[in-house]
Amino acid sequence: xxxxxxxxxxxxxxxxxxxxxxxxxxxxxxxxxxxxxxxxxxxxxxxxxxxxxxxxxxxxxxxxxxxxxxxxxxxxxxxxxxxxxxxxxxxxxxxxxxxxxxxxxxxxxxxxxxxxxxxxxxxxxxxxxxxxxxxxxxxxxxxxxxxxxxxxxxxxxxxxxxxxxxxxxxxxxxxxxxxxxxxxxxxxxxxxxxxxxxxxxxxxxxxxxxxxxxxxxxxxxxxxxxxxxxxxxxxxxxxxxxxxxxxxxxxxxxxxxxxxxxxxxxxxxxxxxxxxxxxxxxxxxxxxxxxxxxxxxxxxxxxxxxxxxxxxxxxxxxxxxxxxxxxxxxxxxxxxxxxxxxxxxxxxxxxxxxxxxxxxxxxxxxxxxxxxxxxxxxxxxxxxxxxxxxxxxxxxxxxxxxxxxxxxxxxxxxxxxxxxxxxx
Amino acid sequence: xxxxxxxxxxxxxxxxxxxxxxxxxxxxxxxxxxxxxxxxxxxxxxxxxxxxxxxxxxxxxxxxxxxxxxxxxxxxxxxxxxxxxxxxxxxxxxxxxxxxxxxxxxxxxxxxxxxxxxxxxxxxxxxxxxxxxxxxxxxxxxxxxxxxxxxxxxxxxxxxxxxxxxxxxxxxxxxxxxxxxxxxxxxxxxxxxxxxxxxxxxxxxxxxxxxxxxxxxxxxxxxxx
Numbered sequence: 001x002x003x004x005x006x007x008x009x010x011x012x013x014x015x016x017x018x019x020x021x022x023x024x025x026x027x028x029x030x031x032x033x034x035x036x037x038x039x040x041x042x043x044x045x046x047x048x049x050x051x052x053x054x055x056x057x058x059x060x061x062x063x064x065x066x067x068x069x070x071x072x073x074x075x076x077x078x079x080x081x082x083x084x085x086x087x088x089x090x091x092x093x094x095x096x097x098x099x100x101x102x103x104x105x106x107x108x109x110x111x112x113x114x115x116x117x118x119x120x121x122x123x124x125x126x127x128x129x130x131x132x133x134x135x136x137x138x139x140x141x142x143x144x145x146x147x148x149x150x151x152x153x154x155x156x157x158x159x160x161x162x163x164x165x166x167x168x169x170x171x172x173x174x175x176x177x178x179x180x181x182x183x184x185x186x187x188x189x190x191x192x193x194x195x196x197x198x199x200x201x202x203x204x205x206x207x208x209x210x211x212x213x214x215x216x217x218x219x220x221x222x223x224x225x226x227x228x229x230x231x232x233x234x235x236x237x238x239x240x241x242x243x244x245x246x247x248x249x250x251x252x253x254x255x256x257x258x259x260x261x262x263x264x265x266x267x268x269x270x271x272x273x274x275x276x277x278x279x280x281x282x283x284x285x286x287x288x289x290x291x292x293x294x295x296x297x298x299x300x301x302x303x304x305x306x307x308x309x310x311x312x313x314x315x316x317x318x319x320x321x322x323x324x325x326x327x328x329x330x331x332x333x334x335x336x337x338x339x340x341x342x343x344x345x346x347x348x349x350x351x352x353x354x355x356x357x358x359x360x361x362x363x364x365x366x367x368x369x370x371x372x373x374x375x376x377x378x379x380x381x382x383x384x385x386x387x388x389x390x391x392x393x394x395x396x397x398x399x400x401x402x403x404x405x406x407x408x409x410x411x412x413x414x415x416x417x418x419x420x421x422x423x424x
Numbered sequence: 425x426x427x428x429x430x431x432x433x434x435x436x437x438x439x440x441x442x443x444x445x446x447x448x449x450x451x452x453x454x455x456x457x458x459x460x461x462x463x464x465x466x467x468x469x470x471x472x473x474x475x476x477x478x479x480x481x482x483x484x485x486x487x488x489x490x491x492x493x494x495x496x497x498x499x500x501x502x503x504x505x506x507x508x509x510x511x512x513x514x515x516x517x518x519x520x521x522x523x524x525x526x527x528x529x530x531x532x533x534x535x536x537x538x539x540x541x542x543x544x545x546x547x548x549x550x551x552x553x554x555x556x557x558x559x560x561x562x563x564x565x566x567x568x569x570x571x572x573x574x575x576x577x578x579x580x581x582x583x584x585x586x587x588x589x590x591x592x593x594x595x596x597x598x599x600x601x602x603x604x605x606x607x608x609x610x611x612x613x614x615x616x617x618x619x620x621x622x623x624x625x626x627x628x629x630x631x632x633x634x635x636x637x638x639x640x641x642x643x644x645x646x647x648x649x
Contacts, residue, residue: 223477226504227433230526234439237529240592240642250641261596264526268506282509302577302603306615326508333606340611 004158011154012147019143027136034128035104039087042106045121046085050110059112071120075109082109090122101126164188168197175204177211178278215278222271229267232260262388269390272330273377276397281324284402288318289419290353292332293360297349303340309362310348317355321421323402331398334391335360335417341387342415361416371408425540426467429453430460430486431475431502440473443529444536446591457481464490469497470543471536474519476503476510484517491518498539502527524605528597534587551586554648555632558583567630577602578623585636585646594643620644 049070053059059072086107091100102125110119168185175183183204185197236257239245245253275281294313297304304311323331339349339362347363373379375396380389392408395417399406403422408415427449431437437453444451452467454460457480464472464486472490476483487499499519503510506524514522520542521535541549541560551558557566563579565572574582584601585593599612602619624636637645 223504226525227436230502230504231433231435231439233526234436234443234529237592237594237597238439238442240594240639247640250639254641257594257596260526271506302615303607303611306618307611337606 003162004155007158008151008155012151015147015150019147023136023139023143026139027132030132030135034132038104038123038125038128039106042087042104042121042123043085046106046108046119049119049121053110053112057113059117069122071122072110072112072117075116075118080109082111084109089125092122102129161190164190164193164197168193168200172200177207182208215274218274219271222267222274225267226264229260229264232256233264236260266388266390269388269394272394273390273397276327276394276401279401281327284322284324286320287323287325287328288320289323289328289332290315290319290351290358292328293335293351293353293358296332296336297351300336300340304349307340307343308346309340309343311351312348313351315351315353317353319353319355319358319419321402321404321419323398327398327402331395334395338362338391338395338417339415357418357420359416359418361414363413364410364415366413367410367415371410374408425471426450426452426469427536428460428463428467428469428472430472430478430483432456432478433475439529440532443533447533447588449536457486460486461489464493468494470540471498471500473500473502473532473536476501476505476514484513487514487517487519496543498536498543500532500535500539502532528594528600530584530588530591530593530597531601533591534584534601537587538583551583553586553589553635556582556586556627556635558586567627567632570630572626572630574623574626577619578626581619581623582627585644588646590645590647592639592642592645596643598643 084107088105088107090103090105092103093099094101103122104125105120105122107118107120110117164186171183171185183201185201187197188194236253239253240250294315297311297313321328339360342364343349343362344364349360349362352359352361367374369379375392377393378389379392380387395406398404399419405420405422407418407420409418410416425448427444429437429440429444429451431440431453432455434455437455441451441453452463452469454463457478460474460478461481472486474483474486483501483503487501490497490499495518499514500521500523501510501514501519502523502525504525511522520539523532523535538560541551549560551560555568558564558579559566560583565574565579565582580602581598584598595613595616598616598620599607602616603612620636620638624634627636628634633649635646635649637647637649639645
């Protein structure tokens with residue numbers, strides 16, 4: 001749920017509850033005030049009534065010509081105390097329009113000509129009820145308007161207030177750690193957002209710097225390693241010029257030599273992987289991979305005929321991809337080397353390419369591990385070979401970095417590498 | 425032939441020098457940029473082998489200075505960086521070759537020889553070893569005056585041997601010389617063997633002595649029997 005939607009929802013519920021409570025309280029207060037007023041007036045009339053009875057010692061209906069205003073009835077039986085005063089709500093049928101009309105009624109007892117009478121004075125509430133209705137409707141209307149207005153304003157305001165936040169968020173999403181462009185964030189006037197941006201900026205800069213120094217470290221370490229390796233190789237080469245070497249010594253020297261060559265190849269492989277990851281290659285350009293592959297296969301004719309492999313190329317259309325030239329070369333070289341290395345004598349290599357996909361398959365033994373795992377670094381299908389186990393990782397890394405999907409599967413002794421373009 | 429080796433790794437410079445001196449070169453070393461600069465201003469060299477990363481400067485600057493002084497000096501870059509940009513830049517400013525570390529001394533030696541041949545005689549020179557004569561610019565091989573029909577790889581192999589006479593060559597260095605760095609060694613060693621067998625057969629057929637000796641566990645050596 002979006003932040004603004006959430007705050008709006010909370011605000012709306014809260015306001016509705018508050019407004020409803022306010023409306024109820026308001027209604028009650030108005031009713032209370034009006035009843036108080038009516039009751040005060042009824043008390044005044046009671047005093048008028050008592051004064052009249054005292055003066056004339058009798059009771060006449062004349063001053064109360066309005067219907068239902070007063071009702072005087074003699075009391076039989078037990079007499080309640082004179083001081084009693086009871087207010088009640090009552091409904092009385094209107095004679096003219098046959099309607100029940102609300103009245104407030106004051107009941108008290110009065111002695112007229114020595115006899116106790118029950119006196120009921122009434123006041124119509126019809127006016128006050130209308131008043132309450134009008135006030136309530138008006139209030140609801142105004143409160144509703146206020147609610148909608150507030151809601152609208154609040155939405156607008158939040159949108160504006162949170163604008164720097166959303167801006168920061170979208171920039172963060174676009175931020176690429178490995179790119180050279182640093183993260184640039186605005187300095188909004190709201191302190192919290194400014195502090196947030198400052199903190200993020202600092203973090204991003206630090207991250208980028210760490211990433212860069214790690215990258216540089218890997219690169220430098222690999223480079224620095226090449227020189228001592230060159231020294232080992234050169235020394236070994238000098239050592240083997242010695243003619244008095246025994247067989248055991250030769251064996252040891254050979255082992256040193258092989259190991260140092262392996263390290264060197266490992267190093268070059270890792271360096272290449274790091275460079276692809278860091279996108280340290282010059283601009284991509286259109287490369288016809290299928291043409292490059294068949295060219296490389298014909299370059300390897302000697303190895304192919306030595307291992308008695310037959311090559312079958314079916315190219316209908318060029319399979320063009322965007323790659324830096326040197327990486328296209330690495331990719332093709334690794335694919336071809338792989339197809340040759342894991343083949344068996346008298347095997348075959350097939351290259352089938354269309355406009356949208358390229359498939360290089362070779363015969364070979366059945367796989368013992370999952371094909372996906374072979375793309376991982378240092379994963380080798382066969383132990384003890386001279387390979388360092390980086391070839392397929394390099395293939396995959398090139399694919400990942402330049403929008404190519406490279407899959408590998410084995411069915412009935414046919415190993416197939418399929419390259420397709422990833423539609424972005 | 426005078427060669428200058430500009431390399432800050434003392435051991436490596438020593439190895440290169442030893443190898444070159446054995447082959448009859450006059451070899452000097454410079455471990456720093458300043459030293460190298462001084463030497464190229466004082467003396468003339470036929471070939472300069474330059475490491476790109478030096479403690480106090482860049483190998484490219486030495487090449488540029490060298491090319492200003494004497495254009496005919498051959499330049500071979502040896503670098504730990506295997507970057508296309510570096511190779512292109514090197515060629516652009518006048519270097520003749522680029523070797524990535526680690527390299528084989530025999531390969532470096534072969535490259536130096538090939539470079540010097542090209543530089544000094546425009547490639548129009550013959551390489552002679554006993555009864556074998558190689559004419560590089562036409563890629564012909566004669567044994568006792570008789571032309572020998574060698575395949576492209578056999579020719580390259582012979583030339584590599586002739587550049588490193590009396591030197592034990594590893595199978596790996598031969599394989600890489602013939603097929604480049606990316607060759608997979610397991611297969612290539614067998615291929616090296618079959619090429620050497622063919623070359624030896626062809627030379628023997630034309631009446632040459634058997635110069636190719638195999639050294640157990642290491643590789644091959646081309647020398648007087």
